[in-house]
Amino acid sequence: MKNVDIVILDLFLPQEISVDACADLSVPVLEKMLARAKCELLPSEVYSTGTLEEWLCRAFGIARQLDEPxxxxxxxxxxxxxxxxxxxxxxxxxxxxxxxxxxxxxxxxxxxxxxxxxxxxxxxxxxxxxxxxxxxxxxxxxxxxxxxxxxxxxxxxxxxxxxxxxxxxxxxxxxxxxxxxxxxxxxxxxxxxxxxxxxxxxxxxxxxxxxxxxHAVEQLARPYTKVCGDSFLAGAFAQAAGISYQILPDDLSPYVDDNEGDMLIIWEGLRRPFQQGDLHAWRDSVQCLEQSYIAPLWKALRNGHIKQLSLNVLNAGVVNRFVLTRSAVWKPWRLSKSLAQYALA
Known part of the structure; x- marks a missing residue:
């Protein structure tokens, strides 16, 4: 049994573009996860910028400072x-x-x-x-x-x-x-x-x-036994902490089924299309996220291979954490909302 943290950048879009960008977007597993999870807005005194850089620094034990090193x-x-x-x-x-x-x-x-x-x-x-x-x-x-x-x-x-x-x-x-x-x-x-x-x-x-x-950080914390991602930055933190890092595979299932330690997954695939205003590419990336990573994580949680799953959504200076335990899988009365309904004000 293990814990899995997945960090997703730019999943929730600004209100003015969210409805159009998410129209007819089919991500039922992701929407089910968001609906059944316990949602936490992480404290601004710890996460003041809501960037991946800041999130990784806190995760690997670097105290908050004016500039993240x-x-x-x-x-x-x-x-x-x-x-x-x-x-x-x-x-x-x-x-x-x-x-x-x-x-x-x-x-x-x-x-x-x-x-x-x-x-x-x-x-x-x-x-x-x-x-x-x-x-x-x-x-x-x-x-x-x-x-x-x-x-x-x-x-x-x-x-x-x-x-x-x-x-x-x-x-x-x-x-x-x-x-x-x-x-x-x-x-x-x-x-x-x-x-x-x-x-x-x-x-x-x-x-x-x-x-x-x-300056060089003497010793990073080692909160995970494995880090997977599409992120050079996540790989750099893993290397500095002496933790195994692997590029995200096309199919995540073998990793979540076989690894007994805690795992971190970083998904930056939405960032570039969002910053470039390419909403078609953003939609394609969300579909890839759903099929290749979210669905296998949901299955592993349901089957008891994961003890706790946390989705950390980083958007526009805000960090939302959605925490799911296995018991959350069996709460169908928590009705799913479309991704557009999580739009940023």
């Missing part, structure tokens, strides 16, 4: 050692001007050579300031420094598709980092890499986004 955790998953210095994620992004606002587009495809050239320019420009940039993965860059900057940053996932000007670093050193932010945009504006990208019709990398700063 994501960079030193993911830098290890990208094959580097954090050492004793301070790390920030410095991910490459495209900023698009719309009237008077700058909107951020993350996950812009680029290759390793382009990333290397852009980081080399950053290192040349900022060498005198003691800033060192690294690009072990084309879309995950890092900034290393010996001193601790007095700033509070916002996770890239919170800023994607939004006006960056309201999400820039805050704190005593904020003005210095705003200046750095502007210098990087000027440095990249006429960079040879971006000129070549524009010739080929690709979006230029015209800025970076700084977030997730901290």
């Amino acid at each position: 994501i960079a030193p955790i993911t830098v290890m998953a990208d094959g580097m050692q954090p050492g004793t210095g301070y790390w920030l994620r410095a991910d490459p992004v495209h900023l698009q001007m719309q009237r008077t606002q700058l909107f951020l587009h993350p996950d812009v495809p680029l290759n390793a050579d382009e990333a290397t050239q852009l980081c080399a320019s950053l290192n040349t420009h900022f060498a005198a300031e003691g800033l060192s940039f690294f690009s072990p993965h084309p879309q995950r860059w890092y900034l290393y420094m010996e001193s601790i900057p007095d700033i509070v940053t916002r996770p890239l996932s919170q800023v994607a598709g939004r006006n960056v000007q309201t999400h820039l670093p805050k704190g005593q050193d904020a003005l210095r980092w705003h200046k750095i932010f502007n210098e990087i945009q000027m440095l990249f504006f006429e960079h040879a890499v971006n000129q070549a990208r524009e010739v080929h019709g690709d979006l230029p990398i015209n800025s970076i986004w700084l977030w997730g700063g901290g």
